[in-house]
Amino acid sequence: MIEFATLLERLAFTPSRTMKLALLKEYFTMAPDPDRGYALAAMAGSLSFAAVKPAMLRALAMERIDPELFALSYDYVGDLAETVALIWCPDAGQHTDMPAPSLSEVVHTLERLPKAEVPGVIREWLDACDASSRYALLKLITGSLRVGASARLAKTALANIATISPDDIEEVWHGLEPPYEALFAWVEGKAPKPDAKDAPVFRPPMLAQPLENVDLTTLDPADWRAEWKWDGIRVQLVSTPGGERVYTRTAEDIGKAFPDILAIMQDLGSRVVLDGELLIMHGSSVAPFSDLQQRLNRKAPTAPMLRDMPAGVRLYDILFEDGEDLRSLPFDTRRERLESWFARLNPPRMTVSELIPFSEFGELAKLRDAARSEGIEGLMLKKADSPYVPGRPRGPWWKWKRDPLTVDAVVMYAQRGHGKRSSFYSDYTFGLWRTVEGKRELVPIGKAYSGFTDEELKFLDKWVRDHTTKRFGPVREVAHGLVLEIAFDAAQYSKRHKSGVALRFPRVSRIRRDKPVEDADTLETFIRAFL
Amino acid sequence: MDWLELKPEGLFCAPGAFYIDPLQPVAHAVITHGHSDHARPNHTHVTATPETLAIMQLRMGEGRAGHTQQPLHYGQVTSVGDMQLWLAPAGHVLGSAQVVMEYRGQRAVVSGDYKRAPDPTCVPFEVVPCDLFVTEATFGLPVFRLPDPAHEIGKLLHDVRLFPERTHVVGCYALGKCQRLIALLRNAGYHDPLWLHGALLPMCRLYESLGIPLGELRSATVAQKGEMRGGIVLAPPSAIADRWARRLPDPVVCLASGWMHVRQRAKARGVELPLVISDHADWDALLDTCRATGAKEIWVTHGREDALIHALGKMQIQGRALRLIGYEDEDEDLTTGAPA
Numbered sequence: 001m002i003e004f005a006t007l008l009e010r011l012a013f014t015p016s017r018t019m020k021l022a023l024l025k026e027y028f029t030m031a032p033d034p035d036r037g038y039a040l041a042a043m044a045g046s047l048s049f050a051a052v053k054p055a056m057l058r059a060l061a062m063e064r065i066d067p068e069l070f071a072l073s074y075d076y077v078g079d080l081a082e083t084v085a086l087i088w089c090p091d092a093g094q095h096t097d098m099p100a101p102s103l104s105e106v107v108h109t110l111e112r113l114p115k116a117e118v119p120g121v122i123r124e125w126l127d128a129c130d131a132s133s134r135y136a137l138l139k140l141i142t143g144s145l146r147v148g149a150s151a152r153l154a155k156t157a158l159a160n161i162a163t164i165s166p167d168d169i170e171e172v173w174h175g176l177e178p179p180y181e182a183l184f185a186w187v188e189g190k191a192p193k194p195d196a197k198d199a200p201v202f203r204p205p206m207l208a209q210p211l212e213n214v215d216l217t218t219l220d221p222a223d224w225r226a227e228w229k230w231d232g233i234r235v236q237l238v239s240t241p242g243g244e245r246v247y248t249r250t251a252e253d254i255g256k257a258f259p260d261i262l263a264i265m266q267d268l269g270s271r272v273v274l275d276g277e278l279l280i281m282h283g284s285s286v287a288p289f290s291d292l293q294q295r296l297n298r299k300a301p302t303a304p305m306l307r308d309m310p311a312g313v314r315l316y317d318i319l320f321e322d323g324e325d326l327r328s329l330p331f332d333t334r335r336e337r338l339e340s341w342f343a344r345l346n347p348p349r350m351t352v353s354e355l356i357p358f359s360e361f362g363e364l365a366k367l368r369d370a371a372r373s374e375g376i377e378g379l380m381l382k383k384a385d386s387p388y389v390p391g392r393p394r395g396p397w398w399k400w401k402r403d404p405l406t407v408d409a410v411v412m413y414a415q416r417g418h419g420k421r422s423s424f425y426s427d428y429t430f431g432l433w434r435t436v437e438g439k440r441e442l443v444p445i446g447k448a449y450s451g452f453t454d455e456e457l458k459f460l461d462k463w464v465r466d467h468t469t470k471r472f473g474p475v476r477e478v479a480h481g482l483v484l485e486i487a488f489d490a491a492q493y494s495k496r497h498k499s500g501v502a503l504r505f506p507r508v509s510r511i512r513r514d515k516p517v518e519d520a521d522t523l524e525t526f527i528r529a530f531l
Numbered sequence: 532m533d534w535l536e537l538k539p540e541g542l543f544c545a546p547g548a549f550y551i552d553p554l555q556p557v558a559h560a561v562i563t564h565g566h567s568d569h570a571r572p573n574h575t576h577v578t579a580t581p582e583t584l585a586i587m588q589l590r591m592g593e594g595r596a597g598h599t600q601q602p603l604h605y606g607q608v609t610s611v612g613d614m615q616l617w618l619a620p621a622g623h624v625l626g627s628a629q630v631v632m633e634y635r636g637q638r639a640v641v642s643g644d645y646k647r648a649p650d651p652t653c654v655p656f657e658v659v660p661c662d663l664f665v666t667e668a669t670f671g672l673p674v675f676r677l678p679d680p681a682h683e684i685g686k687l688l689h690d691v692r693l694f695p696e697r698t699h700v701v702g703c704y705a706l707g708k709c710q711r712l713i714a715l716l717r718n719a720g721y722h723d724p725l726w727l728h729g730a731l732l733p734m735c736r737l738y739e740s741l742g743i744p745l746g747e748l749r750s751a752t753v754a755q756k757g758e759m760r761g762g763i764v765l766a767p768p769s770a771i772a773d774r775w776a777r778r779l780p781d782p783v784v785c786l787a788s789g790w791m792h793v794r795q796r797a798k799a800r801g802v803e804l805p806l807v808i809s810d811h812a813d814w815d816a817l818l819d820t821c822r823a824t825g826a827k828e829i830w831v832t833h834g835r836e837d838a839l840i841h842a843l844g845k846m847q848i849q850g851r852a853l854r855l856i857g858y859e860d861e862d863e864d865l866t867t868g869a870p871a
Binding site (some may be wrong): 009012013014015065066068069070072073076077078079082083086087089135424 | 672673674675676792793794795797798799801802803804805835837838841842845
């Protein structure tokens with residue numbers, strides 16, 4: 001545990017990616033099996049201990065500390081594991097000579113321990129560790145490492161040992177299980193590449209670059225295909241003899257949240273890997289993203305959710321069919337294969353994303369600007385002869401998003417951020433003017449915590465501190481004195497908000513220091529313009 | 532206690548007609564220590580320890596550190612009006628003092644900033660039993676149980692040995708933290724010359740003249756880049772990740788502050804090697820001290836007062852938050868980015 005804790009500490013404070021890779025590589029080379037495998041699993045988020053819940057850790061901490069003091073500390077530190085690690089007072093009378101547990105001891109113990117005994121064991125471990133190891137232990141067992149090293153970075157470090165590409169690891173990854181001994185043996189040259197065989201592994205997806213600084217007049221429209229860019233979640237559907245999976249584009253397995261899709265794939269029994277957009281669909285119409293968000297927020301959907309928010313997939317591409325790798329074929333050919341597969345099987349709750357006919361890019365620009373309907377984010381341009389290449393190559397695919405909508409709103413409240421931003425007031429609630437019984441007042445319409453530069457964040461943080469009028473715990477109410485231009489993707493009516501409206505993906509696009517607050521937008525004009 | 536009151540200028544002792552660490556110029560100020568948020572310029576009459584007066588003189592220049600000055604040694608009692616006043620060591624920085632006031636059989640103590648951890652550069656904190664204790668609460672949360680500073684110095688020296696080709700630049704406040712770090716390094720057996728940012732040197736010279744030896748100190752500002760390779764450089768926190776640090780060969784950015792105890796704070800500052808060394812009382816020290824004074828009433832000047840007052844309540848001690856605006860921990864700029 002101590003080596004792992006040291007690694008986490010150094011990763012947290014090392015700003016440079018190169019250094020992080022070096023630290024990870026060193027750890028993976030030096031640490032023994034199976035500890036290193038569990039460390040990798042922790043970083044990749046593939047360890048989970050059902051019996052360990054944040055609430056349980058909180059309860060353990062509460063045995064030794066007053067709840068009020070715990071709440072104030074948590075609010076200040078901004079991270080549960082770190083709060084518990086720092087606040088924990090080892091029970092001086094007991095366990096004084098017990099050593100800190102090893103990674104594998106922790107994993108193996110939690111795997112077989114009856115749920116009721118888990119808190120007691122964790123208490124003993126916390127007593128045996130110092131603050132730094134307590135932090136590592138808590139991060140490990142809550143499965144929320146986020147320690148300055150992503151799964152991708154860890155896999156890249158591993159790939160560096162063998163001078164292979166991280167995508168090579170990605171392709172076998174989902175056929176493997178912690179502690180990944182076969183994987184380590186492969187990268188160290190002691191064993192052949194693990195054979196994914198029939199396992200439903202993830203294939204790194206092909207992503208598009210934003211269409212910026214591209215002179216469309218230099219492109220020949222005949223070489224290009226256009227599709228709508230749907231506003232859902234990009235997914236990869238994998239169906240093999242080894243099972244079915246629904247992956248996000250970051251290789252997260254979200255099948256449990258979408259049993260309706262898994263069931264359809266099972267029924268089809270076709271061995272394919274498909275690329276598409278996950279949407280909530282009522283017939284052929286796409287529901288607002290917030291519905292999909294609700295489904296995503298649940299580990300497993302309730303029966304009413306499955307009924308009222310049925311999922312569907314709009315298919316973009318086909319990567320494998322009956323074990324045949326189609327990725328090196330041109331887009332047009334893959335498209336024919338996709339259409340013919342679709343025509344043969346006619347899968348329910350799936351559609352093929354239509355190609356938009358056009359003869360010049362100007363037509364597309366008009367279509368893009370006119371498309372205000374739910375579920376469309378913009379357009380995709382794909383080169384007709386483009387093979388399916390993992391990553392985000394520049395050139396073959398472009399995403400051409402609609403311009404965001406904007407509104408000028410007044411900052412009303414601010415809250416400290418979490419994690420790296422825990423010292424900054426970085427979450428801003430903003431509002432618009434409305435007139436109630438002849439009195440003009442501000443009503444909040446949303447919250448934004450992104451879109452600004454580090455410099456702008458410093459300014460906003462200082463502004464909030466200098467203009468605080470009231471404090472409610474971590475929240476500060478501020479004087480009505482600053483206008484923010486808020487960009488957002490869509491507006492919708494909402495019963496949950498006092499104003500009756502809600503924004504999709506609001507972010508700060510500009511700080512309008514020049515604009516008097518009286519001139520910020522009104523709720524009335526907002527509703528007229530966007531709803 | 533009704534003879535100590537809060538006014539816009541600061542904490543006011545009515546029977547003695549003086550303010551303690553006032554925020555604006557006043558007729559009579561009693562100053563606990565030399566940090567600029569506590570010792571402000573242009574008071575008419577200033578009472579403080581001789582060390583604090585010397586520090587104020589150095590920082591403010593002639594004439595601004597009080598038109599008249601009354602040096603008061605620790606324990607030396609003086610009468611002001613019909614009350615008694617004396618100063619007791621606070622262990623925060625050189626010359627730092629608690630203000631002890633006695634009036635009509637009641638005793639009030641204002642701690643100023645203080646710590647209980649050992650510090651080779653100043654006289655240790657002395658517990659003065661009292662009826663009212665006015666404390667700070669910079670680290671007034673139970674997550675702040677700070678490690679032994681010797682352990683942190685060990686961490687730094689280990690890193691220096693590990694990366695002999697890099698330069699360790701340690702951000703530290705000019706008054707107190709800087710000299711304490713130097714003394715801790717010397718105590719740990721590190722006797723190489725230390726390289727100092729220009730803003731830190733004058734205070735070190737003053738400490739030396741007041742009898743605190745600091746070993747060989749050199750100016751980092753005029754040094755050749757290569758000379759400092761493998762060495763330790765001390766600089767104000769604002770300089771360590773700024774353009775000034777570009778003169779250093781492959782610097783490891785370190786910061787010595789109690790805030791470094793919370794890792795997201797250290798991360799937010801881009802610190803590569805956080806050193807948890809503080810000149811303030813940590814959580815346990817705050818509670819121990821409040822308890823040890825025997826005071827039935829505790830006022831909290833500034834910091835994370837909510838938690839401290841809650842914990843005092845559990846000990847049947849009544850706490851009150853003064854929320855004195857303007858007293859910032861000298862390291863607070865580390866978290867807000869405001870100028871030091």
